[in-house]
Amino acid sequence: MAEWGERDEPRLGEPPNVSVSRGEPRSDYLAGRDVFDALEDGVVAFDPALGRILDVNRKASALFGLDPAQLLALCLWQLSAADVADAQHSMAAFASTAVATGQAQFDWRFRRADGKPFWTEVRLLRSPVGKNRWLVAVIRDTDALKAALEESRLADERYRSLVKNLPKSAIILCDQAYRIVLVDGPEVGLSGITKEHMEGRTIYESLPPDFVAAIEPNIRRVLAGESFSAEIPFDDLWYTYNYVPIFDEAGSRVVYAMILAVNVTERRRAEDSLRKSEERFLRIFQSSVDAIAVMGAADGVILEVNPAFERTFGWRRSEAIGKTTRELDMWPDPESRERVLHQLVQGDAPDYVERQARRRDGTMLDGMVSLREIELDSVACYLCTFRDVTEHKRAERERERLFAELTARNAEMEQFTFTVSHDLKSPLVTITGFLGMLQRDMAAGDTARMQTDIARIGSAATKMMRLLSDLLQLSRIGQTAQSIERLKLSEVVHDALELLSAAVSEGKVQVELVSDFPEVVGDRVRLTQVVQNLVENAIKYMGDQSTPRVRIGVRPDPNYVVCFVSDNGVGIDPRYGDRIFGLFEKLNPRSEGTGIGLALVRRILEAHGGSVWVEAGVERGSTFVFRLPRPPSSAPSFAHAPEGALRRSQPKEGS
Amino acid sequence: MSISAEEVLLYVEDDPDHAELVLDTLSRHKSPVRVVHVEDGEAALAYLRRPDAQADPRPRLILLDLRLPKVDGFEVLRIVKSTPSLSTIPVVILTTSASDLDVARAYRDHVNSYLVKPDDYDSLDALLQEVSDYWLCRNEVSLEAVSE
Numbered sequence: 120m121a122e123w124g125e126r127d128e129p130r131l132g133e134p135p136n137v138s139v140s141r142g143e144p145r146s147d148y149l150a151g152r153d154v155f156d157a158l159e160d161g162v163v164a165f166d167p168a169l170g171r172i173l174d175v176n177r178k179a180s181a182l183f184g185l186d187p188a189q190l191l192a193l194c195l196w197q198l199s200a201a202d203v204a205d206a207q208h209s210m211a212a213f214a215s216t217a218v219a220t221g222q223a224q225f226d227w228r229f230r231r232a233d234g235k236p237f238w239t240e241v242r243l244l245r246s247p248v249g250k251n252r253w254l255v256a257v258i259r260d261t262d263a264l265k266a267a268l269e270e271s272r273l274a275d276e277r278y279r280s281l282v283k284n285l286p287k288s289a290i291i292l293c294d295q296a297y298r299i300v301l302v303d304g305p306e307v308g309l310s311g312i313t314k315e316h317m318e319g320r321t322i323y324e325s326l327p328p329d330f331v332a333a334i335e336p337n338i339r340r341v342l343a344g345e346s347f348s349a350e351i352p353f354d355d356l357w358y359t360y361n362y363v364p365i366f367d368e369a370g371s372r373v374v375y376a377m378i379l380a381v382n383v384t385e386r387r388r389a390e391d392s393l394r395k396s397e398e399r400f401l402r403i404f405q406s407s408v409d410a411i412a413v414m415g416a417a418d419g420v421i422l423e424v425n426p427a428f429e430r431t432f433g434w435r436r437s438e439a440i441g442k443t444t445r446e447l448d449m450w451p452d453p454e455s456r457e458r459v460l461h462q463l464v465q466g467d468a469p470d471y472v473e474r475q476a477r478r479r480d481g482t483m484l485d486g487m488v489s490l491r492e493i494e495l496d497s498v499a500c501y502l503c504t505f506r507d508v509t510e511h512k513r514a515e516r517e518r519e520r521l522f523a524e525l526t527a528r529n530a531e532m533e534q535f536t537f538t539v540s541h542d543l544k545s546p547l548v549t550i551t552g553f554l555g556m557l558q559r560d561m562a563a564g565d566t567a568r569m570q571t572d573i574a575r576i577g578s579a580a581t582k583m584m585r586l587l588s589d590l591l592q593l594s595r596i597g598q599t600a601q602s603i604e605r606l607k608l609s610e611v612v613h614d615a616l617e618l619l620s621a622a623v624s625e626g627k628v629q630v631e632l633v634s635d636f637p638e639v640v641g642d643r644v645r646l647t648q649v650v651q652n653l654v655e656n657a658i659k660y661m662g663d664q665s666t667p668r669v670r671i672g673v674r675p676d677p678n679y680v681v682c683f684v685s686d687n688g689v690g691i692d693p694r695y696g697d698r699i700f701g702l703f704e705k706l707n708p709r710s711e712g713t714g715i716g717l718a719l720v721r722r723i724l725e726a727h728g729g730s731v732w733v734e735a736g737v738e739r740g741s742t743f744v745f746r747l748p749r750p751p752s753s754a755p756s757f758a759h760a761p762e763g764a765l766r767r768s769q770p771k772e773g774s
Numbered sequence: 775m776s777i778s779a780e781e782v783l784l785y786v787e788d789d790p791d792h793a794e795l796v797l798d799t800l801s802r803h804k805s806p807v808r809v810v811h812v813e814d815g816e817a818a819l820a821y822l823r824r825p826d827a828q829a830d831p832r833p834r835l836i837l838l839d840l841r842l843p844k845v846d847g848f849e850v851l852r853i854v855k856s857t858p859s860l861s862t863i864p865v866v867i868l869t870t871s872a873s874d875l876d877v878a879r880a881y882r883d884h885v886n887s888y889l890v891k892p893d894d895y896d897s898l899d900a901l902l903q904e905v906s907d908y909w910l911c912r913n914e915v916s917l918e919a920v921s922e
Binding site: 537541542544545546547548549551552553554555556558559575578579692694695703704 | 789791792794795798816841843844870871873891892893894895896898899
């Protein structure tokens, strides 16, 4: 190419060396149709009076899609896309302005030959050619530009809308120099650093140093072409950073590092709180005193149990998981599980039901069972709680028993008091009555009668004393601590007979022991008293039996030790069989004794958990029968003592 | 109308000392009456049902203790008052019990009189005198009263 500064170019300071005349364009240059046609803008010369097109260049022709010949037949305003009348008017206005001032500039929408409208930027100039007032319109197709601008604007809008609507996100675009090219997104504001502050600056210049330290190595990796994610905190917020390299068009070189940062603080907090809540649940589960088991609802297979379950039922966790409660034989009967489920899994189900369950070692437990339907990992499950109340129930039963006993005792006491006061009055009446008689007899000087009077008074007083001491004895049964031990009944019988040896020999009574005597559990002294009273009774009521005989023996019985004392004496009318055990009931009013003996016998036996009754003898006489609970086969312990007053006593040392 | 010597008072009492007191007192009363003493309710009923009217006539009065062996006083009262042939015999209960319940029960079962054994001799004496005066000499007393 020609170098500047050769031949024709004037040197600085020197006048131009031109041979052409001043003010005239160079002719070789001037033959300018080429130039005219080479212009990038369309040029249309027209007559402002009518708008008639006088000349067009190639570009104009191309713009309008018409041959120059076609164009020359039209008026400029006719090429307008707008309404014809408006177009003509408006264009005329612009034309006038151009004529008057020398130029006008405006945007105009033309229509191509194919009907397609397009926007242009129009400059009207007064034509320099000739002396006529032509106007030249320089028409620049702004359509593409406008479209491009519009596209760009739309794109921009789309981009902005996208970025604005990114949930809790920010986009950072960073170049190889670690310079922030672009940053946008709703999270940017939250960071406290403005977009304007960051864009155009390096990360070192615009971001906090500890944050830069965290992301710089990541950016390096991205710029090297890696794509990955990381969770990094910013102040007290948490973000997930997605690092994406942006390659050039060839795909070989990383031009930008794109970082999409998503605020995951809430998610992390939710996860934290879920984890804490799970930990809390786990702690409760593990430390609960009640046994808890989680089972699949469909198959009843145990999925999880807590330590209390292991303790309560004796199954280790590893042994229970994977089995059903039926396989572990936990239910007392096969239908129990269905019943419990049916009761608890309903709309208005009670909070719990009382049910029994079996331990591994076979013992039955009383429990309060509750059931909740829960979902674990989308599987329907039952959360089942079992509270062992066996001890409570035992205490409750004991309490009820004691209460019943207390109530019965109170009633008995009332009856007792009533009977006693009534019956103590009797000897008093005797005493006072005979004191009166004594006075009368003294007045009459009848010493014989006086003596009998005094005797009567004395015996009545003695009777009262005996009555009172017997009553005391009776009331003491079951109250004071007694010594309970395992006894040989044979020893008890022998002791009783020894005490009665005088009466036996006096009455010439033959006593026979007709069987072996088993062991019983009870109070030695009291049981001896029972046998003694019964035998004494038998002896007393022999009547005029020439061969008085008393038989003592044992009857077979599966549940009790049953012992009898039978005599061949006068016998008792069976109608009065029960009355004779009443307080102060005497079979023979003239007999010795207070009528308390049999009442005592009954009381003692009841305290031992037994009973007594009378049967008519085979031929004559009567048979008194009493029974005691069978002692347990093992050594006696307090827990196995028979029900009744004995429960309150302490076992003797050595037993 | 005077009472013949064969009028019977059926006395039911199990306590021998009490019986002694009562029998002694009755024997010194002016109106002679034969006292038949039995010691339990069963014997009392047995006497009352005896067919031999001559040897053991129907008693003019039954003096009854409450607590008796075999058949108790209340039972005797009930049977006497519910048996048509016996129901007109007056029954006087003489007992140590002052219990309201016993009194109420006795009157419910149509006892004619309920007396509590006094605890001194003179009172007992006076009480029995009045009993025999009233129940055994009844007709004479009422006639006298009317004529006043």
